Each structure stands twice: as structure tokens, then as C-alpha cells.
Amino acid sequence: MLRRVLYIDLGKKESWVEERDELFERWLGGTGVATQLLLEECPQGVDPLSPEAPIIFSIGPLNALFPVVTKTVTAFKSPLTGELGESYAGGRLAMAMRFAGHESIVIRGAADRPSYISITDDDVKIKDATSVWGINATTVGFILREVETGVGRRSIIRIGPAGEKLVKYAGVIVDTYRHFGRLGLGAVFGSKNLKALVISGTEDVEVPDPGRYRKVYNKLYRIAVQTDVMDKYHDIGTSININVLNQLKGLPTRNFQSTSFEGAANISGEVFADDYLFRKVSCAHCPIGCIHIAMLKTSFAPHHEFEIRKVSYDYELIYALGSNLGVSDPAGLLELIEACERYGMDVMSTGVVLGWATEAYERDLITPQETLGVPLQWNNIKGYQKAIDHIVGMPNEFYAALAQGVELASDRYGGKEFAMALAGNEVAGYHTGPASIVGQIVGVRHSHLDNAGYSIDQKAAKKQLKPEEMVDAIIKEDDSRGVFNSLVGCLFARGVYTNDNIIDALGAIGIEKTQEDLDDLGKRIFEEKYRFKRREGFDIAEIKVPKRFYETITTMGMVDPETVETMLEIYRERRGW
Amino acid sequence: MHRLKVAHPERCIGCLSCMFACSRINTGHVSLDRSAIKIKTQGGIEGDFVVVVCHACRDPPCVKACPTGALERRDDGNVVFHEDLCNGCGECVDVCLIGAISLDGDEKAVKCRHCGACVAFCPHDVLELEEVPALGGSDAQKSSVH
Structure with a gap:
């Protein structure tokens, strides 16, 4: 190899x-x-x-x-x-x-x-x-x-x-x-x-001990395919969370003004699976096939004339361009997703930028002159389509500002208190509680996937975790994901690749590691990423949390700023900063 | 004798687990080029997947085309491959119109043995290993390419 x-x-x-x-x-x-x-x-x-x-x-x-x-x-x-x-x-x-x-x-x-x-x-x-x-x-x-x-x-x-x-x-x-x-x-x-x-390429990969390799392979394949650890991804997919989070008051709606969406039932994973899903495909060498593809069939003329488009969807996309924009029409939502696909732009950031712009327009921070007459209104799909065209086309200063991200746009036009980014990155679709907020602030790339704070919130809601326990859980994920992301595994398969199974798989191809080795590696990788971040000017003390995070109910109830501050302090202490 | 059958090609998700199983189990390598089963796309990932497997022809053109005797038809209808005799000429590849034979990185033919290794690693039951009469009954004439 x-x-x-x-x-x-x-x-x-x-x-x-x-x-x-x-x-x-x-x-x-x-x-x-x-x-x-x-x-x-x-x-x-x-x-x-x-x-x-x-x-x-x-x-x-x-x-x-x-x-x-x-x-x-x-x-x-x-x-x-x-x-x-x-x-x-x-x-x-x-x-x-x-x-x-x-x-x-x-x-x-x-x-x-x-x-x-x-x-x-x-x-x-x-x-x-x-x-x-x-x-x-x-x-x-x-x-x-x-x-x-x-x-x-x-x-x-x-x-x-x-x-x-x-x-x-x-x-x-x-x-x-x-x-x-x-x-x-x-x-x-x-x-x-x-x-x-x-x-x-055509490299012929040889493993040192094909017998041992096959044995470990068979075990991992069986866990992935024959147990229920990956069922969620195989069946309805990540979009199953639309209904779940809606019920848990964690689904960001209309730019986080609410966390339950009256239109959720129309854009749920179940609806997409029943009415639009026509195929699931896989990444290479993954037997799960979690890539859910919807068939969007739109009539463009009488006499049964149809356009067919094949659009992949997932939870985050339905949040960002759906509930977060008040969009409750699944076909319209797929059109917005497809527009982002063709332009090649991040759907989460686009949805958060448009959510902020809609609210800013409602509050008269932005005028129709700036939007070039585009009606930025909740659930107005045609308006959002035009706005996406303009973000890429940048016909004026306003749309050029939107193309810079929500922090910069709100610096210029106001509305910082509802510009839903943490550390400059537009946030993912979870208003679940303090662990989600803290997790995205401290995470190495300010992503919900750095440490899955949203999942820690959901556990905390059931088990009454203390702030210290939530912080410890965040740190554990920060570090262990550094190892898993060095493999580089799909995070959906974390249940397959337990620590022991990672060690077995590495051993089967001649890389002998102990649990201590991997724990140490996870910590070092995290520190190295922070070395880069600090070198480029990142300072956790300068992160401002938009007020909106504290104004809207979460799965864990209302979050107060002191809880987030306390958790950040504990985090710094635990990290020795 | 056994024959590999593409029972439900429309269920394929393109994961390539069968190809990796074929090379892993039959050659000990991690390789797509050493796999006798081939998963192709028709118009990319948004198109249909095509599952190409050996047809197990009753009168196999690959055997006829082989100038060195590396591919040999046994009396029961099975075709066996003698790797040491293969000179990498590629005649067998050219005559197999369905594309079931290829050459690996060592310029040796890759020929399906109908062993069923791939069947065990197909998560969607696309593949089946079926029992067919020796010396080829009418079943062996059915197409297994979709």
C-alpha cells in the first residue's frame, strides 16, 4: 500500500x-x-x-x-x-x-x-x-x-x-x-x-496478512449490514430528524425565531421517502447506500409535459432551505436544493444567509431597492430562487455582501443579534441546547460534526447532565473524532468502528496501535488544529453568540448566557488554556 | 454446477462491495482490476448501474479465442483458467462482447469462477448463485447481463 x-x-x-x-x-x-x-x-x-x-x-x-x-x-x-x-x-x-x-x-x-x-x-x-x-x-x-x-x-x-x-x-x-x-x-x-x-489509478493494494484482513473485514461488514447500528441511515436517512427535532423543539424555524415548524409534517423525511425517493446509492465501498435521491417531476406545459430532476437530500438541507425559511412545499424545497447544487454552494450557509436576509427585510434593515425588487419572504420559493441567482451573480453591493457570509452581511446592514453564525460559520440545524452552542464555538471547524453537541443536548435532556458532564462529553468527541477523521471514516459508521474495532482493523493491515496511542493522538491532533487556528488569529474569547440563541426555546428549555459562559470556562480549564 | 446470476440489477446501489469481495477472496489483493464482476455506471451515478458477470456460455468464445489453452472448457461445461499459460494477449477480452473478461495489472486474464464470493457481500440481493445442470441446459442460455 x-x-x-x-x-x-x-x-x-x-x-x-x-x-x-x-x-x-x-x-x-x-x-x-x-x-x-x-x-x-x-x-x-x-x-x-x-x-x-x-x-x-x-x-x-x-x-x-x-x-x-x-x-x-x-x-x-x-x-x-x-x-x-x-x-x-x-x-x-x-x-x-x-x-x-x-x-x-x-x-x-x-x-x-x-x-x-x-x-x-x-x-x-x-x-x-x-x-x-x-x-x-x-x-x-x-x-x-x-x-x-x-x-x-x-x-x-x-x-x-x-x-x-x-x-x-x-x-x-x-x-x-x-x-x-x-x-x-x-x-x-x-x-x-x-x-x-x-x-x-491502478495500484494493486497488498495487505501483509490476507487471512487476518479477511477475518476483520467480515466482522465489520457484518456489523454494518446485519445489525441495526446503521439502520437510521439506510432507511429514511438523516431526514428522519425533521419530525424528531420538531417534536423536541430543536428544529430551527424562520431564522431560529421558533424551534417547531407547523409545516414540518409536509417536509419530513417520511414524506420525502414516500413521495419523492426513487433511489438510494452508495459511496464506493459502503454497503449502506444512504445517499437519498428524490425525483422532482415538474410540469412545464399542458399535455403531460414534464421535467425530471434528480436531487439528493438530507436533514441539513431540509432544515436550511426548508424550516429555516418557512418553506413547507417539498417540491419547492427540492428546487432550491437543486439550485445550490448547480451553482456549487453550501446549502447550510445559503439557508442561514437567506434566513437572516428575510428577517432583516421584514425589519426594514434592507429595502426593496437593495434586494432589486426580490421579495424576501418566508416560504416565497420564487423569491429565494432569484436571491440565490443574485448571490452568485452579485449584481449589487447587497448581494455581494450576502456572498460573503452572514457575519459580514450583518456587519454592514445590522441585525447581528439574529445572524446565526458561530465563529463565522453559519450554524447547522439544531437548536437543542447549550452543548450544541458550546460545541460549535469550541469545535475545530465550528461544525456540528466536530463534537455533536446536539446529540449531547438530547442525552442531557433525558439524563439531566451537569455542565461539567456536557463539557467532558464534548471534549471526548473532539478528540476521538480527530482519530476517526484520520482514518477517514464516515461518521455514520461510528457504531461499527468502536475503539476495539479500529485497533483490529489497523492491526489487520500492519499498523499496531493501542488505545493509549489513539487517545494521545486524538489530543495531539486537536492541539495542532488549534495551533493553526491561533496562528491565524482565532481567539475563543472574542466569539460573540448572537442573542437569538438565548431568545428561542430549545430541547433543553431556554438557554441562558451564563450557562454557555460557565461551560466555556470549564472547557478552557479542562483543556488547560 | 453453479452459475452466478444477476437476479435484481435494479437493486444495485453501486457500493462495489462485490468487486472488492471478488479480489479480496480470490486474489488476496484490494483491487478493482482483479475483480471478475464489474459494476459500471451508465451516465454516471445518477444513471443506472450495470452489473456485468460471466454469462457461462455453453460454447464459450473466450475458450475458442485463447491461443495458449489458458482457458479450458471442462466436460461439465465449467471454464477453468490456467494462469501460468496466459500470455496476456487479450483475445478473450475482445471476443467477450458483454465485457466479462479483463486483464489485470499483471496482464493476466480475470475470469469469473462462479464461486459466489461476491454474492455473500451484496447487501441488496442483486446477485444469486444458482444451480444449473452440468453441460448446460436451456437455462444457461439466458442472458445474465442487464
Whole structure:
């Protein structure tokens, strides 16, 4: 199994491969390695959209070898937050990187014209992308599929117009229906004139002890497929949480003005599963198949003339462009999701930005002159569609401000108390209680997935956890996810990959680790990420929590600022800060 | 004798578990190129998946095309592959119109043994291993490509 770093310099049009054994031995892979490469490659204080800012991709030692270890991590400096940018995507990228023989890829510099990178094993070509610049992310995938090789084992990742126009929450579409969604990797691609990257290879991976490998494989496959640990994802999918959180008063509605939505029953996971779901597909080497695809059939003329669109959906998307915008029409919601897919922009950030804009419009902080006559009103799908077009097109200063994220837009137009971001990142769809708020503040990338505070709140609601216990749970997740994200596993498979099973799987491919090793690694990775964050100016003491978080009831009841302050103090103390 | 059958191709989710099972169990490698079953996409992930398996032809063109005797048809109808005799000419690949034979990285033919390793690792029951009469009855003529 090759564990190497591929370096590509877009400016110099050069590439080379380095053996970095010590790096992989010390930091395991995935996010552990990517963080080190980011610290090495990214000059302090650099403009995230300048040629000097690097893009790193990493997979880990278990990718493509074991079921449900399907993710690739990217590390970069986020144009949205100005500090650690990190995002995870599934699809076929991790498998393609494995067979190309590169566990990490570093992209430096910027191309002098629209370009894309084509990688086949060690052969790297930087090709002209002028003819596809401006083309939406979905269609450019179709085009590259025709002109590139490696069918069946390749991965094609690309940006849409949002990335080209440097929308600060533009994402990168991975194969089909998967994304490096958060924190603006798409804008970093755009700033480098980089439209896409295609990768495939033919490395023949040998394991040291095929018998032991097969034995551990069989065990993990059985847990994934034959037990109920992954049922939730296999059946209705993450969108099952729409009804659940709505009942628990945790579903953000109309820009967090409420946490239960009267239209939830119309846009629930059950409705999408019964009325729209037509297929489920998988990432490479995942037997679950959690990618839920809806068929959106819209009539465009009499005489039964229909357009058919295939749109993937998940909980966060239904929250962000659904309940958070008061949208209760499932077909309209799918149209909004599809617009973001084609433009290549993060749905969570887009939904939060539009939620803030709608409320600001209601409160007359923004005028129709600024919106160019677009009615920003709850549940007004046509208005939201037009607004999404304008965020990417940036026809005036107002929409250009929306393209910078909700913090910047509210700096300029007011309404900071209901600009729903923490540390610059628009928040995910959980107003469950203090652990969710604290978790997103302290998390390394200010994502709900850093430590799943929303899940800790739900446990706390049942078991009456004390603030100390919630903080300890956050820290435990922070650190253990650093290890799991170094593998790089799908977080849905955390129930499959228990600590013992991780140790077994690593052992089966010749990497012997103890629980102490992994615990220590998790802590070190967390510290290294904070080293980067602090270097780029992040200071937890400067984080302001928008008042709205304290004005709307959560699953745990009303949250008061003192609870959050207390938990942050305990957190700092526990971390020794 | 056994024959691999694509019973429900429309249930395929494209996870490739069958391909990894084939190479893992039959060759000890982690590889797509060493898999005798092939999952293809038709128009990308949003299109249909295509499951390509050996047809188990009664009069196998791959055997006829093989100039070295590496592919040999036994009396019961089974085709066996003698890796040491394979010279990597690719004639078998060309005559198998359904694309069930390929060459691996060592330039050796990859030929399905109808062992059923893939069947055990298909999470959606796309594949079945069926009992067919030796020397090929009428069942063996049915297409197994969808």
C-alpha cells in the first residue's frame, strides 16, 4: 500500500511525489496528516484566496480497504472564517486516491488561466478548462466524464459558478451528490483558476496478512449490514430528524425565531421517502447506500409535459432551505436544493444567509431597492430562487455582501443579534441546547460534526447532565473524532468502528496501535488544529453568540448566557488554556 | 454446477462491495482490476448501474479465442483458467462482447469462477448463485447481463 504525498504546483505547472513515511507514522493519515501539511504549506496570515494559500486532500490507512471508510478530508485556510478550513466528502474520491497511490495531495499556486488537474497514478496533467468555465457543477461533471479516462474507478470533483465567483461558502461537488460543502473550498478552487480535479489509478493494494484482513473485514461488514447500528441511515436517512427535532423543539424555524415548524409534517423525511425517493446509492465501498435521491417531476406545459430532476437530500438541507425559511412545499424545497447544487454552494450557509436576509427585510434593515425588487419572504420559493441567482451573480453591493457570509452581511446592514453564525460559520440545524452552542464555538471547524453537541443536548435532556458532564462529553468527541477523521471514516459508521474495532482493523493491515496511542493522538491532533487556528488569529474569547440563541426555546428549555459562559470556562480549564 | 446470476440489477446501489469481495477472496489483493464482476455506471451515478458477470456460455468464445489453452472448457461445461499459460494477449477480452473478461495489472486474464464470493457481500440481493445442470441446459442460455 502506497502512502505518499503528491505535490502539484499550478503556477509552475510541476508535480512530484514524496515519500513521507514519518508523517504517516506519526499522524496516522486523514486529518492528522492534512493538518500537518497545512501547517507546513500555509504561510501565516496569508489571504485565503491568494496563490500562496494551499489546498490539501488526505485519506487514511483504512480507506478503500474496509467498508464504510469512505471519506476524504480537505484542509485549507477558510475564506469564510479566515482560519482553519476543513471539510469531508464521500463519493469515490477516497478510493480513487488509494488506487492512484497518493494518501495526500497538496495543491500550490494558481493557474494563469482556467484549468483542471487530471491525475492517473503518478501522471499529472494540468489541462485547459476555458471551455467549461462558467458551466454549472452538474453539467461539467457530465462533460469531464466523457473526455477523461478511468471509468468505474475515478473520481471527478469540480466547482460551479459560485466557486468561480468566489462566493465565500462555495463548495466542491464530489462525483455526484457528495460535497466538500463547508467553509468555502469552492472559492479557494476558484481563486486558483481551478475548475476540477479528476483522479484514478491502478495500484494493486497488498495487505501483509490476507487471512487476518479477511477475518476483520467480515466482522465489520457484518456489523454494518446485519445489525441495526446503521439502520437510521439506510432507511429514511438523516431526514428522519425533521419530525424528531420538531417534536423536541430543536428544529430551527424562520431564522431560529421558533424551534417547531407547523409545516414540518409536509417536509419530513417520511414524506420525502414516500413521495419523492426513487433511489438510494452508495459511496464506493459502503454497503449502506444512504445517499437519498428524490425525483422532482415538474410540469412545464399542458399535455403531460414534464421535467425530471434528480436531487439528493438530507436533514441539513431540509432544515436550511426548508424550516429555516418557512418553506413547507417539498417540491419547492427540492428546487432550491437543486439550485445550490448547480451553482456549487453550501446549502447550510445559503439557508442561514437567506434566513437572516428575510428577517432583516421584514425589519426594514434592507429595502426593496437593495434586494432589486426580490421579495424576501418566508416560504416565497420564487423569491429565494432569484436571491440565490443574485448571490452568485452579485449584481449589487447587497448581494455581494450576502456572498460573503452572514457575519459580514450583518456587519454592514445590522441585525447581528439574529445572524446565526458561530465563529463565522453559519450554524447547522439544531437548536437543542447549550452543548450544541458550546460545541460549535469550541469545535475545530465550528461544525456540528466536530463534537455533536446536539446529540449531547438530547442525552442531557433525558439524563439531566451537569455542565461539567456536557463539557467532558464534548471534549471526548473532539478528540476521538480527530482519530476517526484520520482514518477517514464516515461518521455514520461510528457504531461499527468502536475503539476495539479500529485497533483490529489497523492491526489487520500492519499498523499496531493501542488505545493509549489513539487517545494521545486524538489530543495531539486537536492541539495542532488549534495551533493553526491561533496562528491565524482565532481567539475563543472574542466569539460573540448572537442573542437569538438565548431568545428561542430549545430541547433543553431556554438557554441562558451564563450557562454557555460557565461551560466555556470549564472547557478552557479542562483543556488547560 | 453453479452459475452466478444477476437476479435484481435494479437493486444495485453501486457500493462495489462485490468487486472488492471478488479480489479480496480470490486474489488476496484490494483491487478493482482483479475483480471478475464489474459494476459500471451508465451516465454516471445518477444513471443506472450495470452489473456485468460471466454469462457461462455453453460454447464459450473466450475458450475458442485463447491461443495458449489458458482457458479450458471442462466436460461439465465449467471454464477453468490456467494462469501460468496466459500470455496476456487479450483475445478473450475482445471476443467477450458483454465485457466479462479483463486483464489485470499483471496482464493476466480475470475470469469469473462462479464461486459466489461476491454474492455473500451484496447487501441488496442483486446477485444469486444458482444451480444449473452440468453441460448446460436451456437455462444457461439466458442472458445474465442487464
